[in-house]
Amino acid sequence: MRKFIILLAVALAACSAPTTLHQPPGAGKIIIDEDPGELSDDALATAMLLDSSQVEVLGITTVGGNTWPEEGAAYALRLLELLGRTDIPVIRGATADPRTRPDGKNYRSLPYAGALARPRPLGYRNLNETPRLGYPTTEPRDTTASEFIADQVKSNPHQVTILALGPATNLARAIEDHPEIVPLVNGVVFMGGAFDVPGSVTKDAEFNWWWDPRAAETALDAPFREKTVIPLDACQELLYDKEIYDRVVAAPAAPLSTPLRNLHGSIFAGNPAYSMPVWDTVAAAVFLQPDIVTDTSDRPVSAEPATGKAVQGASPAHVVSHVDPTKFWDIYVDRLAGGRTS
Template identity: 40%
Template structure:
């Protein structure tokens, strides 16, 4: 309805080619108002994630949007062992060697920025988490009221009842900081999780990429350029001429939750051993006689289906008309 105020969103991000696409998509979505980006390691190290976030906003002509730099280490102070430069290029943006951004991140840390934005707009801010969940876990530790103040947290993470994409058990964002993920999932916040079991159904094909190339939209042109590396990776890893739209799909889950269906249950994360990063949902189909590690914990919503054609069409329409 035209009278609705756009939903305020903060995107916690590790840009990343599909993050770039997701950020541009959010900026092109009238239903939401991006009030900040917070950065995290994942596809790249945190310092580069911040540089890329500033660069993307400068390219989009949106230097009014603040960027808050996030944690450089995991919740348990571990260092980032694995970055996905083989997926996104050494610069995280398809090896295009963009000039350094002119802007700087704000003084506030990502966790403090999240806490303060939620506090000043209680119930009104949706947090879209596209990387490991360290900043969000830190915000929860920083302010016991954060989970009540934040409107909703929409998370790209997990692989529910399918293989992961780092190894057979773990999806990359959860694997990046399993301890943080377990803190967030059991925090009692209003959480919507979209795992790769769903985002792998959302595919941008080679012919979609050609459509971007032939469009006059400046975002479309930019994305066509950076997508080369991402297509090569998918071709090698998955033997497909298409790329998964993980991050854009999750932005659209924040824009229009009706594009997905969900089940509700308790999610716990395995934090050690060979299945470190595994997400296990108690789907409530059995009443267990035993007290388990899932008992009496807050529930979250987990996406189970997606209207993939509608998601891809929205992504294409909004990015081409830019």
């Protein structure tokens, strides 16, 4: 009996021990599906991915969430201009409207409502406020995001990884309109969900999955051969502060040093103690360098289609719980300061 108890204790300890993410460094063809602001976490995640010589960005599709798709298109196009990468197409995508759901009617009382805080603009060159970094001179591609995703996957079978950094509206529509692409996708990296921490919009739901919960359910339930989820659990302790800001802008020749100084310099000058999460950059860093993950679990996950709450699903995913903060910030600074290493 004593031997059995000892063996059981060893087994339980092994089950609870942190598990790293055994994947190769991110490389190959990717699509970035995002809801970026001006040099927001989505935009900086894009810059990090573009800094890798091993990654080929096929396109950026914008989705409603933090910003309306028109706003996201303007900011993504301008970012690519700043980085000298206007060869990459930007596609205005779709958006859900949480105000049509029972849990979205009182959006003004939520701690964060994203694009709902502003009227939807008429176009990407007619925003409610002139972008601080200016309007782009380039134009988005004239197609739908779902069609672009499907076309790229079918043209590059088993080669395309989708970085789903915003609500899953575009991805879900691509799955629904072209179910044949699911087995052809190399993998999907989701930023979303809250598992063992409170949600960011409601007590249970993280913003991306709350904005379009039905789309989150559709995308998470799809049997892609590889799915990685970076939830709030892995992001909440990683805060961008003045020390990190100073490290990033220390290289004056880096393409984003001056824009970051223009946007963030006054914030830190007025409040040196200011800090903020960097959600989507964590997803980008995990994709680029999986060995920064210090704890992950493989489990079937989905989203509750009415609320966006993370629930048990039918299709397994790698769910990241923790990353090494020192390694993460080193990647963050290196990529944004233009110190490409791979």
